Amino acid sequence: MRQSEEDREKLGAPPAHDSYLTDGTTVMSWLNTRDHKRVGVMFLAAVVFFLFLGGVFALAIRMKLLYPGPFLFDALTYNRLFTLHGVTMIFLFMIPAIPSAFGNFVLPLMIGARDVAFPRLNLASFYVYLAGAVLAIWAMVHGGADTGWTFYTPYSTTTPTMLFPLLLGVFVLGFSSIMTGINFIVTVHTLRAPGVGWMRLPLFVWSIYATSIIQVLATPVLGLTVLLVALERVLQFGIFDPARGGDPVLFQHFFWFYSHPAVYIMVLPGMAVISECVATFSRKNPFGYKAIAFSSLGIAFVGFFTWGHHLFVAGQSVFDNGVFGVLSMFVGIFTAVKVFNWVGTMYRGAISFKTPFAYICGFLFFLVFGGMTGVALATVALDVHWHDTYFVVAHFHFIMVGAVIMAFLAALHYWFPKMFGRTYHEGWGLVAASLIILGFNATFIPQFLLGNNGMPRRYYQYPEHFQALNVASTAGATLLGFGFVIIFIYLLIALRWGPRCEQNPWRSKGFEWLTESPPPTHNFDRIPHITQDPHDYRTHAPSGVYADV
């Protein structure tokens, strides 16, 4: 990022004034910034690092599973690896990935604001995130915990591994998540530019808004839960201790009250990205704008009523199983509405098959398949067979890796020119996209079969007749890893040497493209007055005019 100035001289086309990237180039100007765009970029760098770390853990796990017996490392290491894989991917990558990185960057641009409502809180959110990450890494370096990312009691209250710093890390990360959530909600409420009514908010903003609601409502419960586990470990308060009348299943209620909505904290931003990208690359107004917008809120709301479907065989009452079963079905409906409307957006559009669009296709397939298997899992009787098997593993990886990482990569490719003012190599982009989609299917479709045949999750050793499918899955994972490496390389190259792009390379009519790429520090010299709905492709006229023009 430091290179911009010299490059600009080389290219001989100096922009009108400094972009946010060049407005102060010292390290401190980054670390002490109040600029939402810089915070976003710092978040992006951090989450990419943790994606890499989590990916390494995942590959190690897959390598071990090549053989049914002990191999490479022992059971304890294996257990620690999958715990760390889960914690890293979920708390350090998935939850902040799209909202904190891309949300921070483009959300204020999209509503025509000069910054988020509380810029200092925003920066604090990043540092709190780093603090949580450091605690988690510290726990990992000192041996790591072996409870799985779910921390189920009483195993988590009795295991001798380094759980305490990990719990503390998760607790601290929760604060970061809450800060970001509060910031976005307030930003959307108070900082919309003139002309941006609620029904003109870009769909990305709607989804991030819904995400923020979940972050604010659910995260405190997780904070309390990990606090209780930590207290139970240190002081033996006995809240979840069966010997004192405590109920381990209560922990699961608490945990999933956060963690099921947390799935939507991860998926909704993915849907946000897709809503934008589908419109841009189909060059068409979103089909059923209101349906997509309100289904985001619907998911945020109903997402809270479904946590019990993780407890169907955990000793939850049959009555609650039924209630949670039927409530879970409704989340599927909102997702279905979104999917149909995205496909509808393509109808009579003008589709260009660029790299982000490849990821959209991947996303649609993974989300529908992953989502439908999710609803299938919420069908109480079927869950009895599938629960805690690789079927579940494959299902949530379809949603989280399949859908969310596809959306993350789509966002990365879609907004890369916006963020850095440069373009990447389109050909390599498509190669990597196809590798990733292929590798992903090869990794997780065998896992569906494994789970259906009865292989439980978190198994270090497994019965031999599962080996063939496990090998297939590992092969797919390797392919997936290669895809990520390719992306990493060509994006790094693009960051340094990529050709400069114009202000709006996709000719998108999303509001964030109304300013330069990369944007100047205060986003807009003059706040635009928005006169059109987002993604109105009936005309070529810009979607806003400047207030005093």
Added chain:
Amino acid sequence: MSEAAALPPGEHPARGADPHLAHHFSSLERQVDASRLGMWLFLCTEVLLFAGLFTGYAVYRYSFPIAFAASARTSEIWAGTLNTVVLITSSLTVALAIHFVRTGRQRAAVVCLLITLAFALTFLGIKAIEYTAHFHEHQLPGRYYRFEGVRLPGASMYWALYFLMTGLHGLHVLIGMSVLGVIAWRTSRGYYTPHYYVGIELAGLYWHLVDLIWIFLFPLLYLI
């Protein structure tokens, strides 16, 4: 929200000379609205933080009704009641402080805030006396429970929840006290004016929340 009011009056550095107005807000009114909404959202997270404990209470109260009722009867009811009165009154003084700032009587506001701090200290003092009594009686959570008066299964769970809930609430009292302390100092330095007093207002909101939670803790832990 009125769209017309949000129209920026031209280049941003030139907008008025209000030192409180941040560069990205179009008007001070909107900035204050943002701060208030942010605070309410934060209070919402606080409510949900306690929701977990209330759920734990509900579940174990359902499981061990007799033990909970018996244990509640051995708690220091006088202290709980007194503390309720103390907190409600401190809530009043905070509300009055904001009222005085709004009407331009800074000195009265500072006095109100100091009274609030005194009430908060009283609350913690009473709480400390209570805790000491419970420690002496071994009315303690989990494996430390050795109270002779109530030997029912589930009684230790009552005390676990008692200490968790009052402890977390006490922590909030402490945080609230430090916030109010800073606010009192700032008020005495004339930082808040009838024109701009959002800081003291937000601190007040936090303190009222502390009161609010106690209003629920009191009957649950002491009375029934």
Added chain:
Amino acid sequence: MAENGEHHSALPYFLVWVALLILTVTTYVTGRMHLGTWALPLAMIIAVTKSLLVILFFMHLWEQKGANRIVIATSFVFVALIISLTVADVATRFPLSTPAGAPFGTDIPAELEETAPEYQPPAGKIGEPPRGVPQPK
């Protein structure tokens, strides 16, 4: 600061305070009366009334924007949600799940002694392995 000019006297705050004190005394007195089943609902009704007084007048929600009202209302809805669905689970569990004689045992409430719903096993063969599973010899 829209409400700046028309600001009134401090009297309403004192009125609310007196009301809160009266309610505190009420809940204390009724709490000492051991009303059985009604003790909890009554105490909760009083607590909710008190909290409404605090929220609406001390916290000025009465005169604030809609968004703030929605926020606090939502948080209470979700508190109710987590409590009700979790307690519903504990209240309707398999009756034997905490048998008599357990170290912390509870008695099974009488209303749970009801009969299990009438059920015929499904028609399909239960022991049949799903397709694709190697049959153990």
Added chain:
Amino acid sequence: MDRLHYFVILTTFVMSTAVGLTAIFFFILYRRRSETQTTPHIEPAPLLEAAFVIIPLAFFLLWWVMGYRTAIGLATPPADAMDIYVQGKKWMWKFAYPGGPNSVNVLRVPSGRPVRLLMTSRDVIHSFYVPEFRVKQDVLPGRYSQVWFQAVEPGRFQILCAEYCGAGHSIMRGEVIVLKAEEYEDWVSAQHRGLATKQDGPPTALDFAPPLGNLVDQGRRLAQEQGCVKCHSVDGSQHIGPTWLDLYGRRERLSDGRIVNVDEGYITESMMDPFAKIVDGFKPVMPSFANKLAGPEVAAIVEYIKSLQSDAVRTGPSEGPAYAPVRGR
């Protein structure tokens, strides 16, 4: 249940494929033809949006009705079910038959008869899972959970633990042996006479020998056979190795200064890898018993050691807890 299974999987496939195909179809049909192309503004008809809601909702609710009815069935054992008590612990399954024998990791049931398992755990949460029977239920400490099944044909089916429970989670496996009704009766009476012989054919990796009598007796016999008692006394006197009396639950100081709680895990580890933790004051001379003892044998020895308490509270076979019979009939 199988019908539901296939119905659900089929709809899932049809839906994903349909969405994927539509996307591809649209892509081909509406390729971008020029860089400056404009498109019409299309708002969906309300009826269409309603269809987007109602059609999946109808399917999902159908799934739910079918699934929940089956689930109630899975949760409701018939009145004539035979009860067997199950205890899960790290990392083995113990089965106790009312008035009958105990066994570790091998559950024998008659075919054609509903069996109800009443399960609890001694330490952490486990989950009893027999993939072929499509049953799974978490086994919780401090609580009892139940699961029932009816095996149709004789055969052998693997029991897996499906809830993560620690280092041995993946090897916490057992086996259900479904016998013909008369064979089962024979086996039970043989158990009562103490004359059981192996009836399971050639041994396999899964073929754990069913213990005779109770675990403690078996452990005592094994400890003599394997020579454990040559070094470890059972009366409290110190010998080459630490005494076994009151060993379980003791806090031992190790040679490197650490303190360990003697629990099942530690005892097992000491048998398998004796040099990992040497108790202070003893020499590292014990041979490893890895590959010499099968899982249930280790369990038996551990149980025996656990029974050696001076206040003798832990002796005797595990008895099923006192249950009320199945309600409702």
